[in-house]
Amino acid sequence: MAPHFNGPAGxxxxxxxxxxxxxxxxxxxxxxxxxxxxxxxxxxxxxxQGDQPSQCCVILEGxxxxxxxxxxxxxxxxxxxxxGATPDIxxxxxxxxxxxxxxxxxxxxxxIPHSHMRxxxxxxxxxxxxxxxxxxxxxxxxxxxxxxxxxxxxxxxTAHLFCEIATRLEWFGRATRSGSALSFEMPLTQIQLGEATxxxxxxxxxxxxxxxxxxxIEQTRHWFTISxxxxxxxxxxxxxxYLIPERPQD
Amino acid sequence: MAPHFNGPAGxxxxxxxxxxxxxxxxxxxxxxxxxxxxxxxxxxxxxxQGDQPSQCCVILEGxxxxxxxxxxxxxxxxxxxxxGATPDIxxxxxxxxxxxxxxxxxxxxxxIPHSHMRxxxxxxxxxxxxxxxxxxxxxxxxxxxxxxxxxxxxxxxTAHLFCEIATRLEWFGRATRSGSALSFEMPLTQIQLGEATxxxxxxxxxxxxxxxxxxxIEQTRHWFTISxxxxxxxxxxxxxxYLIPERPQD
DNA sequence: TGCATAATACAACAATTGATAAGAGCGCTC
DNA sequence: GAGCGCTCTTATCAATTGTTGTATTATGCA
Numbered sequence: 001m002a003p004h005f006n007g008p009a010g011x012x013x014x015x016x017x018x019x020x021x022x023x024x025x026x027x028x029x030x031x032x033x034x035x036x037x038x039x040x041x042x043x044x045x046x047x048x049q050g051d052q053p054s055q056c057c058v059i060l061e062g063x064x065x066x067x068x069x070x071x072x073x074x075x076x077x078x079x080x081x082x083x084g085a086t087p088d089i090x091x092x093x094x095x096x097x098x099x100x101x102x103x104x105x106x107x108x109x110x111x112i113p114h115s116h117m118r119x120x121x122x123x124x125x126x127x128x129x130x131x132x133x134x135x136x137x138x139x140x141x142x143x144x145x146x147x148x149x150x151x152x153x154x155x156x157x158t159a160h161l162f163c164e165i166a167t168r169l170e171w172f173g174r175a176t177r178s179g180s181a182l183s184f185e186m187p188l189t190q191i192q193l194g195e196a197t198x199x200x201x202x203x204x205x206x207x208x209x210x211x212x213x214x215x216x217i218e219q220t221r222h223w224f225t226i227s228x229x230x231x232x233x234x235x236x237x238x239x240x241x242y243l244i245p246e247r248p249q250d
Numbered sequence: 251m252a253p254h255f256n257g258p259a260g261x262x263x264x265x266x267x268x269x270x271x272x273x274x275x276x277x278x279x280x281x282x283x284x285x286x287x288x289x290x291x292x293x294x295x296x297x298x299q300g301d302q303p304s305q306c307c308v309i310l311e312g313x314x315x316x317x318x319x320x321x322x323x324x325x326x327x328x329x330x331x332x333x334g335a336t337p338d339i340x341x342x343x344x345x346x347x348x349x350x351x352x353x354x355x356x357x358x359x360x361x362i363p364h365s366h367m368r369x370x371x372x373x374x375x376x377x378x379x380x381x382x383x384x385x386x387x388x389x390x391x392x393x394x395x396x397x398x399x400x401x402x403x404x405x406x407x408t409a410h411l412f413c414e415i416a417t418r419l420e421w422f423g424r425a426t427r428s429g430s431a432l433s434f435e436m437p438l439t440q441i442q443l444g445e446a447t448x449x450x451x452x453x454x455x456x457x458x459x460x461x462x463x464x465x466x467i468e469q470t471r472h473w474f475t476i477s478x479x480x481x482x483x484x485x486x487x488x489x490x491x492y493l494i495p496e497r498p499q500d
Numbered sequence: 501t502g503c504a505t506a507a508t509a510c511a512a513c514a515a516t517t518g519a520t521a522a523g524a525g526c527g528c529t530c
Numbered sequence: 531g532a533g534c535g536c537t538c539t540t541a542t543c544a545a546t547t548g549t550t551g552t553a554t555t556a557t558g559c560a
Contacts, residue, residue: 068397071487076401078393090386098390098492125375132382136340139385140348142392143328147318149399150448151326154547189507198400200548205509221556237321242348404517439537450518455539471526 009034009110011084011172012058018248019137020130029120034058034110040103046088047101053091055111059083062107063187067195068099077196079141080104082168089131092117105187133245140242149198152237157197158207159236162186162217166226167240171247183225259284259360261334261422262308268498269387270380279370284308284360290353296338297351303341305361309333312357313437317445318349327446329391330354332418339381342367355437383495390492399448402487407447408457409486412436412467416476417490421497433475 005014009031016022016030037060040046046057049068065077066087078099081087087101092114121128144164148157166182169175175184190208194201211217216232218225226232233239259281266272266280287310290296297303299318315327316337328349331337337351342364371378394414398407416432419425425434440458444451461467466482468475476482483489 066393068393070397070401074401076397078396090389093383093386094390094495096491096494099393125378128375128378128382132378132385133343135382135385135389136343139340139389139392140344142389142396143316143318143349145396146328146392146399147320147326149396151320151324191507201508202510202549203547206547209509241346244346245344440539441537451538452519452540453517456517459539 009058009060011082012060012086012110014172014248015084015246016127016130016134018246019133020126022126022130023124026120026124026127030112033112033116033120034060037108037110040107040109042103042105042107044103044107045100046103046107046109047091047097049097049100051097052095053088053097053114055113056086056089056091056117057101058110058112059085059087060108060110063104064107065102065104065192065196066099067102075195076198077192078145079138080165080196082172082174084172086131086134089117090135104192137243137245140245144242154197154199154203155207155210156236157199158193158204159211159216159232160238161193161197162211162224162226163229163233163236163238163240164243166224166229167243168246171243180228180230181225182229183223185222186224187222259308259310261332262310262336262360264422264498265334265496266377266380266384268496269383270376272376272380273374276370276374276377280362283362283366283370284310287358287360290357290359292353292355292357294353294357295350296353296357296359297341297347299347299350301347302345303338303347303364305363306336306339306341306367307351308360308362309335309337310358310360313354314357315352315354315442315446316349317352325445326448327442328395329388330415330446332422332424334422336381336384339367340385354442387493387495390495394492404447404449404453405457405460406486407449408443408454409461409466409482410488411443411447412461412474412476413479413483413486413488413490414493416474416479417493418496421493430478430480431475432479433473435472436474437472 012034013022013027013030017027046064047053059081061083064081064085064087066079066081067075067077069075079087088097091097148160152160165186166175166184169184170177170182175182188196190204191201194204197204199207208217208219212219215227216235218227262284263272263277263280267277296307296314309331311333314331314335314337316329316331317325317327319325329337338347341347398410402410415436416425416434419434420427420432425432438446440454441451444454447454449457458467458469462469465477466485468477
């Protein structure tokens with residue numbers, strides 16, 4: 001176990017260590033860099049399209065989305081990020097943001113100046129590879145979202161999103177299994193779920209009612225139980241292979 | 251001008267040089283690696299989901315798609331690639347393919363063994379950065395496609411795809427401007443356009459009829475003219491900023 | 501605790517898109 | 531150059547999803 005996996009930046013280091021084998025002194029350096037943090041409410045923009053950030057954010061707690069807002073005001077969420085993520089790392093490569101990064105829940109965010117990140121990458125080239133791998137994983141997830149948005153019905157889309165969320169949460173110890181059932185907290189509102197699946201919130205509501213009626217999910221407020229994950233996965237055509245690069249070793 | 255930009259691997263080197271500043275000896279080495287090539291017909295799979303490639307492909311001529319086929323047999327194209335692209339470079343990072351790479355037209359493909367690519371990256375770390383940037387650009391395009399699939403009407407989606415294709419082609423000298431009009435060859439069938447936009451081919455046909463009737467595009471077979479690009483872009487909510495990392499210097 | 505705000509549930513109707521079918525045009529192969 | 535297959539076009543009808551509106555229930559804050 002590398003050092004500092006339990007500090008506020010613990011999940012951040014845990015994720016990076018899955019993507020590449022970081023030497024201990026790099027972990028320590030990264031850990032020290034995110035000492036400062038801010039707490040934000042839900043639906044708060046961290047970075048806006050058009051911004052030119054001079055630092056990278058690290059999600060320490062809470063859920064965050066990338067999203068773009070169209071001319072007609074319709075918002076599309078293009079990805080979800082939990083604690084440990086560095087969603088604007090690409091600002092090191094492309095100075096101008098092409099999308100917004102917005103909190104979905106109350107969130108704790110740390111920041112690392114670009115200059116520090118760059119010099120760390122000079123000293124530890126493996127860090128560059130870890131972030132390239134992170135970008136590549138994100139691209140695989142984005143591809144699956146394209147399939148979800150373009151090739152699945154409303155109920156399938158909703159079910160697929162729940163499967164992905166449950167799987168990613170479980171891998172980081174944030175879902176509990178009992179038999180083939182999986183329980184977890186899913187704090188998104190139906191409006192946010194609609195923005196992620198390209199559906200109206202009313203239709204998300206209909207789809208969730210269908211999934212509940214079929215017995216595939218149980219739910220009280222934001223606590224979900226997928227009663228039979230293999231069954232829901234089969235229904236949603238969910239194959240977790242595209243997520244595997246993120247999976248921590250057991 | 252770096253050497254060898256005019257050989258069969260010319261567009262490949264041109265694209266990479268946009269993404270990072272490659273030294274001349276690296277360009278030469280890359281150029282020599284893609285000496286061998288194969289010609290394939292349309293709708294031919296280059297790599298399949300589940301494969302574990304031991305080499306990377308370089309598109310030398312023709313159009314190629316990434317795509318996934320769902321349980322019900324419905325295919326979703328998740329990205330389009332022209333000559334110069336290296337669509338399975340991520341197999342260096344993640345051994346198992348999570349999607350198919352399939353030709354859309356007659357295509358000429360070169361191959362570079364992973365081992366050679368890896369040793370080149372050791373010698374020239376800047377190459378790693380160029381490919382990271384390439385992955386990051388692809389992610390930006392995938393995000394915009396998610397918006398297209400999830401948040402735009404059928405006609406807007408179709409128009410947006412044409413705007414993106416026209417812009418990318420023009421940047422590599424494959425579209426000709428006259429005034430605010432832009433002409434180019436677009437060899438995709440309506441079925442393929444449907445797979446890229448998540449629409450049925452019949453509805454693609456309807457959407458194109460609408461665009462022709464409105465005067466925003468003219469078309470005979472596979473030759474397209476966007477009569478007034480700013481107007482079509484405004485209609486489709488197309489903002490080319492997300493593509494800019496790929497734009498060659500004038 | 502109570503009030504204001506936000507989220508959920510659900511119904512009725514409208515709009516968009518998909519499915520099916522059938523004819524016409526084009527290009528490729530033998 | 532004749533035939534075959536694929537693509538394009540168009541129409542009709544069906545299915546899915548969006549919109550609007552209104553209760554109802556939670557939640558956060560004073």
